[in-house]
Amino acid sequence: MSAEPTGAPGSPGSEAEARLAGELAGQVAGMFGRSLHIRTIDTGSCAACESEIRLLVAPHYDLHRLGFFFTPAPRHADLLLVTGPGVRAMDTAVAKTFAAMPDPKVVVATGACALGGVYAENGFVHGAVDRVLPVDVYVPGCPPSPLALLHGLLVAVGRLREKVSALEFADPVEGPS
């Protein structure tokens, strides 16, 4: 890509810059719109939610046609799908997983356990996922059906777009060391 010379406002240089910036923004939006990677984490679920999540990639629902993919690596993930009531034994794993995910990231709490419906807070569980993570989308159900999960993911994409548009495409200015 050839660099255009920077010019005064209204000059051909600034117009070229504006056009390039627009193209870049379109590419970023296009990339996130077409492909989003999901990392799941189980914080004490009975595995019914996992069973429904697994069905999302079956031919009946075919999650991939919508550009969603599961990834085992939190560093490649845009979305964290959390199930279970948040057992305290998973605190470190949950915190490390969330910290390892690059921004922008979205947390989706899945199922009645994760939403605080089944277990009360006690010495073993937090009772709800939003007590340990900043949850962006809540998906009710026990377990939520694959279609309910799909709807939750689509809601999450809207949230992600908000977060993407809120990002500044510039490095923070640092003073001389």
Add this chain to the structure above:
Amino acid sequence: MTFWFWRGLRRGVVTTSYPAALDRWTATLPTPPTFFPDLLTTALVDRLSALCPAGALERQGSEMTYDVGACTACGRCLVAAGAAARPSGELELAATARRQLVKRVPIRAGPA
């Protein structure tokens, strides 16, 4: 399961058309209940609150709070409430704030 098998044989496509449209078979999925305020009495709401294993139903004065997020769609309230409740058939329940999942249903004034 046979539904999907025959649909696949007939159309060659087994994938649901969601999110473009909801398939008709989704009406048979267990969904949280909808309550009819005209038939909800104080006594019935107290009974439903005691029945609910998830603590999703609670009476607060002249209203019943229904926490859809906590509901496990077990169906106990549907059996006990009779005509006052029916399955909502609603699948698209995801929310961006937890409070959006707490519904307030007015209770009918007067004797049961």
